[in-house]
Amino acid sequence: MPISAAWRNPIAVPPGQTQHGVDPARLLPSRGDLIRLRLEAQRHLLRGGMPRFTPIQVTQHGVVFDGHHMVRAAAEEGKLVDVRVVGVTQPPAGDMILDLPVR
DSSP: OOOOTTOOOOOOSOTTOEEEEEOGGGSBOSSSOBOHHHHHHHHHHHHTTOOOSSOEEEETTSBEEEOHHHHHHHHHHTOOEEEEEESOOOOOSOSOGGGSOBO
């Protein structure tokens, strides 16, 4: 899927590093939809100030590898996230995490 020409990769650290304070709305999804129950669970963690059990993982190219539901919840709440950069290649499935349908 082509990505908007206006999009800029927010990831500035190499694989194996954690980047703090990333705008989740700028991360690209690698899946086509989200599950409402999982989204609500992540929203509950976020609002309660509780950490995830595992870090959000993204590729060096700004594509979410793991943690789509938390990324979406944080984007909706206007919160920044910390992400662990992984050394894998994952193509984006969409342009914006906020555009993914929730089933």
